[in-house]
Amino acid sequence: MELAGLGSWVVIGNPQAIQELFSQDSKFDIGRGNALAEPLLGSNSLMLMDGERHRRERKLLMPPFHGERLQTYAQQIGLITEQVASQWQMGQPFVTRTAMQKISLEVILQIVFGLSEGERYQQLKPLLTDWIDMTDSPLRSSMLFFRFLQQDWGKWTPWGRMKRRQRQIHDLLQAEIESRRTRGNKESVDVLSLMMAARDENGQAMADEELRDELLTILFAGHETTATTLAWAFYQIHQHLDVHEKLLKQLDSLGKNSSPMEIAKLPYLTAVCQETLRMYPVLPGIFPRITKSPVKIAGYFFEAETTLMPSIYLVHYREDLYPNAQQFKPERFLERQYSPSEYFPFGGGSRRCLGYALAQLEMKLVLATILSKYQLALAEAQPVKLQRRGFTLAPAGGVRMVMTGKRAKSAIEQGEKTKDISQVA
Numbered sequence: 001m002e003l004a005g006l007g008s009w010v011v012i013g014n015p016q017a018i019q020e021l022f023s024q025d026s027k028f029d030i031g032r033g034n035a036l037a038e039p040l041l042g043s044n045s046l047m048l049m050d051g052e053r054h055r056r057e058r059k060l061l062m063p064p065f066h067g068e069r070l071q072t073y074a075q076q077i078g079l080i081t082e083q084v085a086s087q088w089q090m091g092q093p094f095v096t097r098t099a100m101q102k103i104s105l106e107v108i109l110q111i112v113f114g115l116s117e118g119e120r121y122q123q124l125k126p127l128l129t130d131w132i133d134m135t136d137s138p139l140r141s142s143m144l145f146f147r148f149l150q151q152d153w154g155k156w157t158p159w160g161r162m163k164r165r166q167r168q169i170h171d172l173l174q175a176e177i178e179s180r181r182t183r184g185n186k187e188s189v190d191v192l193s194l195m196m197a198a199r200d201e202n203g204q205a206m207a208d209e210e211l212r213d214e215l216l217t218i219l220f221a222g223h224e225t226t227a228t229t230l231a232w233a234f235y236q237i238h239q240h241l242d243v244h245e246k247l248l249k250q251l252d253s254l255g256k257n258s259s260p261m262e263i264a265k266l267p268y269l270t271a272v273c274q275e276t277l278r279m280y281p282v283l284p285g286i287f288p289r290i291t292k293s294p295v296k297i298a299g300y301f302f303e304a305e306t307t308l309m310p311s312i313y314l315v316h317y318r319e320d321l322y323p324n325a326q327q328f329k330p331e332r333f334l335e336r337q338y339s340p341s342e343y344f345p346f347g348g349g350s351r352r353c354l355g356y357a358l359a360q361l362e363m364k365l366v367l368a369t370i371l372s373k374y375q376l377a378l379a380e381a382q383p384v385k386l387q388r389r390g391f392t393l394a395p396a397g398g399v400r401m402v403m404t405g406k407r408a409k410s411a412i413e414q415g416e417k418t419k420d421i422s423q424v425a
């Protein structure tokens, strides 16, 4: 399709073409296509980089989000979940997405920023919440998409307010980086400490502006997405009694000494998360790929400066891959293996989501912790619809639920978990 002033756009829903595209990522500019996010994240954001700069930055950022490092964060995720869920009152409805957002914000503050108490934490938390919430309605989201709405006419205009918040956040993050540098942070295992200690091939560390913009990028990319997916998971699990029962059976079968990593490996829990991510990809498409020179994909030639848009939605709803695609059916992931171009909620190629492993671990531990301790029910009978929220798609109304009881048998005990984690880490 031709979009006025924006050149040619091609939406792709064919797995073969998407596979070819993922394997030729170096032929595209991708960061350039994310320019809309620049006023929000700053020019040193991984999402906006291309070429060698992107490759270097990803290499520096990857290690804290993978392998054994990730396991050390599991206990914190469980504890944060317990804290948030313990505030629910019997019989009083709550908005699941808001509760999940509290969890995912706290996870990022503690695990990534390394902050869980103290004056700077107290100052940053409300500022970051406010900064994120500025896109909490379709109307407010529109300022992200239209440059003419991005005018700073003082603190009473939405953009002016956003810019003020951003400056305050920048100052606090800068202060945190400097104070760590002076006091040294050899003991810390949070992501910021690891980012500060990382060096590239030339022995070069990340600059302060890079650290600051990447912290905001991780918060921006990682917290809405995980919270929204979890809200959809709770919605579907409580609409399908059979799914709920199977999950509980699997969770109850865990011994008291099971570790978070054992929970993360449970096949049905994994399938429930996979099916939720299939039906509700928070980003309907992956980042646009802009051709740098003419490219041939799946037998088609594309001119330079064509924007290719692989659509997660189109592929995840293909009846040839997912029969009865409108149905929530976790079993399909137990019965069949999907290739990286048939199933890609986290994108692919050189841009695959930096936090995909953390997001999946968080989803599983939050679901397992809550479902094994609490009985919940949907507070409203009518189907929940999709609504735009910033760059993502979220459940309209956030999925209202209510606590109806506590479970006598709880598969996961926090005390036991603490012991297990020390063994895993």
Ligand code: HEM
Pocket (backbone or CB within 6 Å): 046, 047, 048, 058, 217, 218, 219, 221, 222, 223, 225, 226, 229, 281, 282, 283, 285, 286, 287, 288, 345, 346, 347, 348, 349, 350, 351, 352, 353, 354, 355, 356, 358, 359
């Ligand atoms: C359910 C949760 C999440 C979903 C569905 C999701 C999805 C995605 C998708 C589709 C992309 C684009 C990939 C592409 O174009 O090929 C992406 C990129 C990214 N995600 Fe996630 N994400 C999630 C959670 C997270 C978390 C927890 C973090 C951070 C801890 C994170 C950080 C990022 C970053 C930094 C990028 C940009 C990567 C790059 O440009 O190289 N995401 N994510």
